[in-house]
Amino acid sequence: MNKSIFKWIIVVIAILAIIIGIMYLIDFNRMKNGEEVIFSTWGTKYAPVLAIRQNNNAVSEKYQKYSKTINNVHLELNIPNEWKYKEVQKNEDESSYEYALKLYKNSEEQYAMLYIYNNQFGVCGTGRTSKNITLNNGNEATVGYYDGNKNWSDISFYSMNKNMAVINYGLIDNDAEEVIEFIKTINIVYLSTENSNKKPENVTIEVLENTITNKAAEILITDNNKNQYGWGVEFRVQQKIDGKWKELNYISDDLAWIEIAYELDKNNQVKMKVDFEKYYGILKRGIYRIVKPVYDNGYIDLYSNEFEIK
Helix, strand or coil: CHHHHHHHHHHHHHHHHHHHHHHHHHHHHHHHCCCCCCCCCCCCCCCCHHHHHHHHHHHHCCEEEEEEEECCEEEEEEEECCCEEEECCCCCCCCCEEEEEEEECCCCCCEEEEEEECCCCCCCCCCEEEEEEECCCCCEEEEEEECCCCCCCEEECCCCCCCEEEEEECCCHHHHHHHHHHHCCCEEEECCCCCCCCCHHHEEEEECHHHCCCCEEEEEEEECCCCCCCECCCCEEEEEECCEEEECCCCCCCCCCCCCCECCCCCCEEEEEEEHHHHHCCCCCEEEEEEEEEECCCEEEEECCCEEEC
């Protein structure tokens, strides 16, 4: 009788060991896959990855995923649910921008406006300070401030699109800072423009011989494209050294370009002054050329004829 009871005890213990082993394997595999355990963590310090995924989903639900295609630019932005947005129709008499998106929270009278201008965005350098921020896509943007004001004035995106900027119209303190944070989610994709009728070979940039000094010169741009490029103030200077073109460095990182869009005359021409001294200092003797960036499915460089500083 005693031997029979002992055998049953051994059988029950074996069955329990098998059951516990199965329970352990189930929980072990769930922990391995980052899932919540069913029975126990079996003495292991463990937090399920599932909880993190749920938190991430909760965060993503706090944003509205906005997207818009403007010509060949596809724009994406995550806008917090507490913020409202409105696309602003372009006035037929207003030719400075192609697209505008109004972003506001508590009042339509205090807002930020995201613009895509027809020409490169420019700023006034007087009284201006700036800082760079890193966007979620890895590109940099520049936040501008004026006259010691703690609230930002503008955000520019030269590394992505020189025509794009956000302007602050009355946002202060936390609201202003919130815009900086969610503007970091901005991203743009350039779409194909196979049908573009802009061709660099239809443009000439001539440095006018009788205007050349080591401080400045005048250039004459002729753009015979049917759909002409946008011509702004920005220029760069390259010097020919040992038969190769070398980019000159600006004299300061704090220099900025004012926002001016030049109109071509009836001969498809425009004349403009390039101020070497302001951006590069006085040029030394040598062979140079002017570089003008223009927008065509991204920025491209167009070059002037060579000229000599004697």
